[in-house]
Amino acid sequence: MIYTITLNPAIDRTMWVERIRDDEPNRIVREENYAGGKSIDVSKVLKNLGVESTALGFIGGFAGMELEGRLLNEGIGTDFIRVSGETRTNIIIHEISTGRQLSFYAKGPDIRPHELVMLIEQIEGLRDPEIVTIGGSLPPGLSPAVYRRIVTEAKKCEHNGCKAKVFLDVDGLSLRSSIEAAPDVIKPNIYELSELVGRELREIDEVLAAAREINRKGVEVVLVSMGPRGIVLVSAHEEYHAIPPQVKVENTVGAGDSSVAGFIYGMVNGKSLAECLIYAVAAGTATTLTEGTALANMEDFERLIPQITLRTLKTS
Numbered sequence: 293m294i295y296t297i298t299l300n301p302a303i304d305r306t307m308w309v310e311r312i313r314d315d316e317p318n319r320i321v322r323e324e325n326y327a328g329g330k331s332i333d334v335s336k337v338l339k340n341l342g343v344e345s346t347a348l349g350f351i352g353g354f355a356g357m358e359l360e361g362r363l364l365n366e367g368i369g370t371d372f373i374r375v376s377g378e379t380r381t382n383i384i385i386h387e388i389s390t391g392r393q394l395s396f397y398a399k400g401p402d403i404r405p406h407e408l409v410m411l412i413e414q415i416e417g418l419r420d421p422e423i424v425t426i427g428g429s430l431p432p433g434l435s436p437a438v439y440r441r442i443v444t445e446a447k448k449c450e451h452n453g454c455k456a457k458v459f460l461d462v463d464g465l466s467l468r469s470s471i472e473a474a475p476d477v478i479k480p481n482i483y484e485l486s487e488l489v490g491r492e493l494r495e496i497d498e499v500l501a502a503a504r505e506i507n508r509k510g511v512e513v514v515l516v517s518m519g520p521r522g523i524v525l526v527s528a529h530e531e532y533h534a535i536p537p538q539v540k541v542e543n544t545v546g547a548g549d550s551s552v553a554g555f556i557y558g559m560v561n562g563k564s565l566a567e568c569l570i571y572a573v574a575a576g577t578a579t580t581l582t583e584g585t586a587l588a589n590m591e592d593f594e595r596l597i598p599q600i601t602l603r604t605l606k607t608s
């Protein structure tokens with residue numbers, strides 16, 4: 293089973309207005325609610341690609357029930373820890389006349405110590421986990437050390453006698469402190485990796501050097517996403533750069549999460565690292581073609597795969 297862990301899920305309340313005016317009421321012409329949060333997005337894209345997963349994390353209150361109900365309706369398995377606070381609602385506004393997108397991310401509910409312990413116990417007891425993916429911001433009440441502990445516990449879990457593969461997609465202090473626990477795969481974007489290594493990265497050579505530093509610290513695969521410039525993969529023996537075609541971008545929310553899902557899709561289908569990377573780029577770019585905060589679908593994903601350019605930088 294694949295488990296996705298989102299500590300701070302959200303309802304993504306997405307609204308469309310013709311033009312944002314600051315001097316008069318803005319009339320909303322369309323509005324949609326989506327179940328959101330980084331690893332929840334991974335579960336949603338995996339579902340679109342025909343792969344089952346179970347979404348874990350904290351939910352609470354009416355918004356939490358709405359989120360769970362939406363996932364249920366989409367046929368996604370869930371096993372959330374219910375908390376006393378209310379799941380957050382993020383606001384995303386699309387200005388139709390310009391294509392501009394404004395996002396306002398709420399902090400999320402306070403997570404109480406006993407609620408955290410319930411999650412850790414759940415992770416310790418995960419049944420048959422093949423892949424565990426962890427992503428997104430920390431809700432109030434939790435410190436970055438929590439991610440390190442979750443990675444450590446997830447790495448102990450076994451699937452058919454093998455250790456679960458642990459993916460991590462977090463940023464800032466959460467990423468820095470979790471590297472010591474050696475997640476198997478991380479997917480920072482270029483800015484998050486720059487922050488991690490403490491220098492601005494622009495050119496591919498600079499990205500490669502930084503990713504190698506992290507690989508040497510025990511992270512088996514480092515995926516660095518760079519928006520329209522695609523993704524660089526660094527592992528001990530292989531290095532690649534996969535580049536998407538030019539597309540008309542509708543929305544970039546969840547593109548990175550979709551890349552994680554595309555990579556996992558490759559892994560569960562027994563593909564090579566290079567093929568997994570191509571899938572990661574195809575899934576990320578497929579999400580940019582969708583409206584609102586909708587995510588990659590199978591049709592766009594399959595259509596994009598042959599359009600991805602793969603540069604092999606190192607094999608041994």
Ligand SMILES: Nc1ncnc2c1ncn2[C@@H]1O[C@H](COP(=O)(O)OP(=O)(O)OP(=O)(O)O)[C@@H](O)[C@H]1O
Nearest residue numbers: 481517518519520522544546547548549573576577
């Ligand atoms: N403008 C774009 N054109 C084509 N593909 C894109 C574009 N932006 C993103 N993508 C695709 O999505 C992948 C991930 O995007 P990005 O590097 O922006 O991730 P991210 O910063 O983690 O995203 P987010 O935090 O918004 O989910 C890219 O590698 C690429 O395949």
Ligand SMILES: O=P(O)(O)OC[C@@]1(O)O[C@H](CO)[C@@H](O)[C@@H]1O
Nearest residue numbers: 328329330382397428429545546
């Ligand atoms: O605040 P976080 O946890 O960093 O990110 C939350 C979020 O932006 O991530 C998804 C897109 O990646 C959205 O569904 C959601 O609103």
